[in-house]
Amino acid sequence: MHLCKIRYREISGVHTENKEESNMIRRVIQIEEDKCNGCGACANACHEDAIAMIDGKARLIKDDYCDGLGDCLPACPMDAIEIIEREANEYDEAAVKARIAAKKMAENAKKNGAPVHVCPGSMARSLQHAQTENAIEKDCSNADTGNGNWKPVSRLSQWPVQIKLVPTSAPYFDGANLLVAADCTAYAYANFHEDFIKNHITLVGCPKLDDIDYSEKLTEIIKNNDIKSVKIVRMEVPCCGGLQNAVVNALKNSGKMIPWQVVTISCDGKILESL
Numbered sequence: 359m360h361l362c363k364i365r366y367r368e369i370s371g372v373h374t375e376n377k378e379e380s381n382m383i384r385r386v387i388q389i390e391e392d393k394c395n396g397c398g399a400c401a402n403a404c405h406e407d408a409i410a411m412i413d414g415k416a417r418l419i420k421d422d423y424c425d426g427l428g429d430c431l432p433a434c435p436m437d438a439i440e441i442i443e444r445e446a447n448e449y450d451e452a453a454v455k456a457r458i459a460a461k462k463m464a465e466n467a468k469k470n471g472a473p474v475h476v477c478p479g480s481m482a483r484s485l486q487h488a489q490t491e492n493a494i495e496k497d498c499s500n501a502d503t504g505n506g507n508w509k510p511v512s513r514l515s516q517w518p519v520q521i522k523l524v525p526t527s528a529p530y531f532d533g534a535n536l537l538v539a540a541d542c543t544a545y546a547y548a549n550f551h552e553d554f555i556k557n558h559i560t561l562v563g564c565p566k567l568d569d570i571d572y573s574e575k576l577t578e579i580i581k582n583n584d585i586k587s588v589k590i591v592r593m594e595v596p597c598c599g600g601l602q603n604a605v606v607n608a609l610k611n612s613g614k615m616i617p618w619q620v621v622t623i624s625c626d627g628k629i630l631e632s633l
């Protein structure tokens with residue numbers, strides 16, 4: 359039979375009358391790290407979610423989360439947990455409930471395939487434009503006739519677009535023609551939506567500004583989704599070579615044979631070459 363071990367430790371030289379009201383001498387758990395085998399049984403047993411596994415060891419996250427009742431003690435097979443009496447912040451039930459609620463929301467979001475712990479502006483979603491395809495085509499044809507009522511329309515079909523922000527398992531990648539474009543291309547080339555974004559899932563980035571290698575994330579996108587084709591649109595400037603290299607490396611690392619193309623845009627908005 360596993361007995362709960364409770365030890366009361368005297369705290370000498372502590373004068374609580376000058377401490378904040380939240381500090382008191384009370385019961386909290388103490389985990390002997392050397393004995394902990396990292397099984398995680400105590401974390402699962404803690405009803406207050408006060409214990410987390412960090413670097414393979416059980417840790418008390420905050421004194422505020424521990425109610426001192428010791429539900430975790432019987433779960434530990436190594437007898438590595440005891441209850442001591444020391445100065446600690448008062449148990450904060452409201453904070454515990456908020457933490458548990460947030461954790462459940464994250465778990466539910468993960469089960470439903472939604473990205474977890476992201477800014478609302480980075481949530482993956484497909485975009486539906488109010489105009490039908492026929493109406494859009496009619497509007498675009500009016501541009502050639504000089505019709506003053508014509509207005510350009512967005513061809514963007516998903517959000518987010520930044521390589522750093524896009525979730526690698528977003529549903530819009532299934533069966534997608536992938537466009538990977540340098541940030542500046544859409545500013546330099548006037549008809550970017552019609553000539554490049556149309557009928558593509560669009561990812562943009564700048565290796566010079568982000569100062570990262572995109573190849574790892576792009577590899578995961580290409581490897582784990584049914585990508586039909588890849589088009590790279592870059593500027594003529596040398597730093598854009600980093601984006602092209604990242605996509606080419608991702609294609610190689612994915613182990614897939616996917617048709618791909620590189621289009622280079624000049625600084626004055628012309629297509630220099632299409633390979």
